Amino acid sequence: MSKTIAGFSKLSKSKKIEWIANTYFENAENAKTVLKQYWNDNEKLQQLHDEFIENTISNYYLPLGVAPNFLINNKLYAIPMAIEESSVVAAASKAAKFWLDRGGFKTTVISSTKIGQVHFMFKGDSKNLDLFFKAIKSKLISDAKPITKNMEARGGGILDIELRDKTTDIEDYYQLHVSFETLDAMGANFINSCLEHFAKTFKHEALQFKSFSEEEKHIEIVMSILSNYVPNCLVRAEVSCNVEDLTENKTISGKAFAEKFVRAVNIAEIEPYRAVTHNKGIMNGIDAVVLATGNDFRAVEAGVHAYAAKNGKYSSLSHAKIENGIFTFWMEIPLALGTVGGLTGLHPLVKLALELLHKPSAKELMQIVAVAGLAQNFAALRSLTTTGIQQGHMKMHLMNILNQFEATDAEKVILVEHFANNPVSHSAVVDAINNLRKE
Ligand code: MEV
Secondary structure (H helix, E strand, O other), rough: OOOOOOOHHHHOOOHHHHHHHHHOOOOOOHHHHHHHOOOOOOOOHHHHHHHOOOOOOOOOOEEEEEEEEEEEEEEEEEEEHHHHOHHHHHHHHHHHHEEEEEEEEEEEEEOOOOEEEEEEEOOOOOHHHHHHHHHHHHHHHHHHHHHHHHHEEEOOEEEEEEEEEEEOOOOOEEEEEEHHHEOEEOOHHHHHHHHHHHHHHHHHHHOOOOOOOOOOOEEEEEEEEOOOOOOOOEEEEEEEEHHHOOOOOOOHHHHHHHHHHHHHHEEEEEEEHHHHHHHHHHHHHHHHHHHOOOHEEEHHHHHHHHHHHHOOOOOOOEEEEOOOEEEEEEEEOOOOOOOHHHHHHOOOHHHHHHHHOOOOOOHHHHHHHHHHHHHHHHHHHHHHHHOHHHHHHHEEEEHHHHHOOOOOOHHHHHHHHHHHOOOHHHHHHHHHHHHHHHO
């Protein structure tokens, strides 16, 4: 049977499933059963999910968890997190509780500017291009009014347009580099629509610009697109306390723990192999909240990692210091998020997650998300520099191993109790299940 098909997107959902199941699976009936298991009985809800993307054949579930007790700028939050990794929500909850007793998290939004660019080629005298840009700049903005007027009425819109000469990198290459304030919207559609409009006006007006030569009149637009690099859409999150208050663990003093913690952060600051894993731990918290609130985690990931390399070498996003007996741990991170538009008003669980967070503005959500990242990083570093990561991680992973072996509820109760006082490893769990089943 051919494994290619024309017009797949035009088939009905059941025909698509039929074709996929028959073409790619040994047991087509089983594949169909698995796909159908994840459908929602509520037809309207299912249709909503079907229509989010093209060629939907089922729903892909992730657990939605909650990490309570987050005190952020003296306001309490229970943070929703959508993630599959066993220990993330537990770690966030632990860090939240730990800092709840030490004044909580302090956050500020440093800036909220987003960027988009029209990339174009211009053959000719750059001074003439500069004259043209100066002459046309206000028209670029006024022509885009139908797109910008609602955003402007709310206090946002286009902040500035710059002409950038990039001809030292690529011959004849220039940009319109545009900054935007998109308020509570992530703004991707708004920005891209504005940019495409600028591009059209720019190209059209160039044809009529008297000071241009015939060749100069023919500007080639390469593309118009927002940038996911948002170093000026920045939020800061911080925790601090006296070093003596830093430990609950009787085996290590607060001071010794603080010093070891700072050392671990210093290592991530100078060593890219460690920095990537360190930052991955931060993203465990960030992505989970970004996903639960219906935001674009790929955009956030791309922007955050670019920011981590902004000085030419990939480095830690978070920093820590001890000064005058005070331990401070903080992070500045770029986050382009929205609390209106996109999935936020559509996906029932996203709406619920935003309500749980007191219906935040985009700026408030930036602060909550940054806190989730810092908390996650704190929890990981605390484990890494004291007990090691595996103890807590494997405890949380135990249930996955038990489920892999189809343990019954009764078996789970016995084995969870057993592993409360015994180290969890894959082989230890397998042995314990086998022994139990022999009995
Ligand atoms: C695992 O998902 C994340 C950690 O590796 C982060 C870190 O090493 O800091 C534990």
